[in-house]
Amino acid sequence: MFVYADNAATTRMCKAARDEMIKCMDETFGNASSLHTTGQLANEKLTAAREKMAKYLGCAPSELYFTSGGSEADNQAIISAATLGAKKGKKHIISTKFEHHAVLHTLSKLKKQGFEVELLDVHKSGIVTPDQVEAAIRDDTVLVSVMFANNEIGTIEPIAEIGAVCRRHGVLFHTDAVQAVGHLPIDVGAMNIDMLSLSAHKFHGPKGVGALYCKKGIFLQTLIEGGAQERGKRAGTENVPAISGMAAALEYACDNMQKNSEKLTKMRDRLIEGLSRIPHSVVNGDVEHRLPGNVNMCFEGIEGESLLLLLDMKGIEASSGSACTSGSLDPSHVLLAIGLPHEVAHGSLRLSLSEENTPEEIEYIIEKVPEVVEYLRNMSPVWDELCKGERKHVI
Numbered sequence: 221m222f223v224y225a226d227n228a229a230t231t232r233m234c235k236a237a238r239d240e241m242i243k244c245m246d247e248t249f250g251n252a253s254s255l256h257t258t259g260q261l262a263n264e265k266l267t268a269a270r271e272k273m274a275k276y277l278g279c280a281p282s283e284l285y286f287t288s289g290g291s292e293a294d295n296q297a298i299i300s301a302a303t304l305g306a307k308k309g310k311k312h313i314i315s316t317k318f319e320h321h322a323v324l325h326t327l328s329k330l331k332k333q334g335f336e337v338e339l340l341d342v343h344k345s346g347i348v349t350p351d352q353v354e355a356a357i358r359d360d361t362v363l364v365s366v367m368f369a370n371n372e373i374g375t376i377e378p379i380a381e382i383g384a385v386c387r388r389h390g391v392l393f394h395t396d397a398v399q400a401v402g403h404l405p406i407d408v409g410a411m412n413i414d415m416l417s418l419s420a421h422k423f424h425g426p427k428g429v430g431a432l433y434c435k436k437g438i439f440l441q442t443l444i445e446g447g448a449q450e451r452g453k454r455a456g457t458e459n460v461p462a463i464s465g466m467a468a469a470l471e472y473a474c475d476n477m478q479k480n481s482e483k484l485t486k487m488r489d490r491l492i493e494g495l496s497r498i499p500h501s502v503v504n505g506d507v508e509h510r511l512p513g514n515v516n517m518c519f520e521g522i523e524g525e526s527l528l529l530l531l532d533m534k535g536i537e538a539s540s541g542s543a544c545t546s547g548s549l550d551p552s553h554v555l556l557a558i559g560l561p562h563e564v565a566h567g568s569l570r571l572s573l574s575e576e577n578t579p580e581e582i583e584y585i586i587e588k589v590p591e592v593v594e595y596l597r598n599m600s601p602v603w604d605e606l607c608k609g610e611r612k613h614v615i
């Protein structure tokens with residue numbers, strides 16, 4: 221059996237997005253800035269995509285800026301707020317310890333430029349509270365950036381409430397909603413969101429395209445200089461097929477959200493139930509305020525990387541929090557942020573489902589993961605010490 225369970229990393233394109241992209245590539249190859257008919261047909265595609273997406277986010281089409289993805293949108297939102305803050309003498313920025321690196325690394329850069337960056341602790345439930353945000357806000361705070369849902373542990377943050385706190389204090393509020401868009405209901409107006417990042421490939425759209433919502437009247441800094449595309453805020457010939465495919469994917473995801481969410485929640489809860497029977501295991505993050513497709517667990521005494529490789533050999537594709545791709549074996553900053561000890565954080569497994577997964581696949585995972593965990597524990601010196609009582613169980 222083959223099971224793709226890494227949908228938080230990326231998703232397969234849905235048919236609606238693929239069909240739309242192919243149609244666009246065949247029929248609408250024009251440069252949307254050209255004045256002739258071919259160009260104007262491309263421009264009409266852009267307008268239609270912007271209108272469609274705005275409807276699903278609850279904003280005006282003119283408040284959406286197409287980008288190369290979630291990372292660019294995060295960078296642009298934060299750098300814009302910082303630029304505005306610097307002009308007003310406000311150099312304090314609030315965010316959290318478990319943001320995506322697109323946010324954290326942008327903030328590190330700003331810190332070197334003299335901004336004061338305050339990263340809030342995250343409760344072990346994986347939730348940041350509006351009270352925490354309110355307590356951190358100062359007269360010189362220019363921006364609060366808190367993610368909508370975490371990409372590793374899937375916890376959903378109280379965004380509307382945090383937005384209300386920011387609004388009350390006159391502080392800009394940005395949310396990295398890359399894991400939430402197309403999966404959870406979103407209304408930027410009702411949720412008091414000033415800026416929001418999204419990425420198409422996390423909701424069955426194409427890779428390399430996303431968008432930044434920026435509320436009317438809020439200053440936006442250009443990162444890419446050049447032509448006047450995106451109302452002068454993002455230069456470069458628009459990728460019309462990708463943008464149109466993204467809009468089709470969002471439409472498909474939102475129109476089927478309720479149905480998919482119910483199916484996913486059932487599979488997720490069954491998976492958590494099945495894997496929790498493994499001794500000395502723990503589910504990371506709140507189980508209720510959680511993306512419908514996210515399961516994240518730690519198993520004591522094993523290495524996440526070995527677990528992944530053995531599962532891959534059995535046809536199960538998942539992910540671990542460890543940043544092994546970067547060449548370091550540091551455990552996930554997200555798992556450390558919610559207070560897991562290093563040795564436990566190393567043994568993490570993230571299974572992120574999509575509606576394309578089946579209950580049969582879930583049963584297959586429930587059968588295979590315990591086998592692999594046991595196999596690895598039998599070879600693990602750490603597990604040996606735990607069994608002999610030479611080391612204390614943490615979970």
Ligand SMILES: *Cc1c(COP(=O)(O)O)cnc(C)c1O
Pocket residue numbers: 228229288289290291292294320322367369370371396397398399419420421422428429430
């Ligand atoms: C995937 C992801 C990003 C980055 O999006 P890209 O489109 O891949 O640049 C940013 N934030 C979160 C929470 C993500 O999951």
